[in-house]
Amino acid sequence: MRHRKIISSVVLSELQFTTSRSSGPGGQHANKVETRVQVRFNVEQSEILSEPEKETIRTAFAKKLTKEGELIVACEDKRSQLKNKEIALKKLDTLFEKAFEKPKKRKLTRPSKGANLERLKSKKIRSEKKGLRGKVYRDD
Numbered sequence: 001m002r003h004r005k006i007i008s009s010v011v012l013s014e015l016q017f018t019t020s021r022s023s024g025p026g027g028q029h030a031n032k033v034e035t036r037v038q039v040r041f042n043v044e045q046s047e048i049l050s051e052p053e054k055e056t057i058r059t060a061f062a063k064k065l066t067k068e069g070e071l072i073v074a075c076e077d078k079r080s081q082l083k084n085k086e087i088a089l090k091k092l093d094t095l096f097e098k099a100f101e102k103p104k105k106r107k108l109t110r111p112s113k114g115a116n117l118e119r120l121k122s123k124k125i126r127s128e129k130k131g132l133r134g135k136v137y138r139d140d
Contacts, residue, residue: 011048015092016040017085022076036076037084039092044069053100060099071095 019034043049043057043065058065065071073095075088111119 011041014041014046014048016042019081022079022084033081035079035081035084036074037081037088038072038074039085039088041071041073041092042069043071057096057099061095064095 016039018038018040020036020038021034022036043054046054049057057071058069061071071092073088073092075084075091077087078084
């Protein structure tokens, strides 16, 4: 899974495609043709994913998985079923890429000397400004 494209001929055998009528504009054509494409990938029954990879997907997409462990991606953007299928596969691929993406390690940095001096200077000015807001005592 590491650096290769997820959607390949091996994975395609594990995907289920269902079509339905798309909502939205399109007139008579949309009322007759099933252009909406739904792609289902069963994470639990997958043979190409190792157990740690399955666990990674489960944690990354806990809210997107069904009770049966299926990841569902749908697309109804285009009027063509083929284009919607391609878009749905790309969406699924980007989901997998995000799930297996390693977060960058944060490089610890320190504020520069100039930034520190600027911060202290602004604190001093603010302190003096607020100090002047106090009560004024008169000696009459």
